[in-house]
Amino acid sequence: MLSMLTEAQQDTLRALVDRIIPADDFPGGWEAGVGDYLDRQFAGDLSHVVDDYRIGLDWLEAEACATTGTSFAALAATAQDEVLRRVEQGDVVVDCPVDPAAFFRAAAEHAAEGFYGDPGNGGNSNGVSWRMIGFEVTG
Numbered sequence: 001m002l003s004m005l006t007e008a009q010q011d012t013l014r015a016l017v018d019r020i021i022p023a024d025d026f027p028g029g030w031e032a033g034v035g036d037y038l039d040r041q042f043a044g045d046l047s048h049v050v051d052d053y054r055i056g057l058d059w060l061e062a063e064a065c066a067t068t069g070t071s072f073a074a075l076a077a078t079a080q081d082e083v084l085r086r087v088e089q090g091d092v093v094v095d096c097p098v099d100p101a102a103f104f105r106a107a108a109e110h111a112a113e114g115f116y117g118d119p120g121n122g123g124n125s126n127g128v129s130w131r132m133i134g135f136e137v138t139g
Helices: 007-020 034-042 047-068 077-089 100-116 125-133
Strands: none
Touching: 007 034, 007 047, 007 077, 007 100, 034 047, 034 100, 047 077, 047 100, 077 100, 100 125
16 A cells, blocks of 8 residues: 555554544544545546655654654654644744645645545545445435
């Protein structure tokens, strides 16, 4: 999965997706197939943002390490949320070649697409988010 990303980038992306769409009574974003959606889209319609994701994920890891001393993926959920809150507000300590807040917004948008979109696009595994919101496919 996500062969265009390193293992460390995949770990960071998985943790990021699961903070954007955390599990509750239903699966979180990653378990619901957002990673599969992104894998498919990175090879197609989103191929133009793969480099931005690589840069953004490496930067997010560096930011987490610089501010907490720990890898983003290894942080507790509340600590991940705090790192992301600072990113969203532009309150960061590590220089990033891409706009950190714009990277976060894009990641959130793409995670939502993968979570709520048509399962035929690679995400929303078995229509889990549709069941969550009570959407029924007819016809």
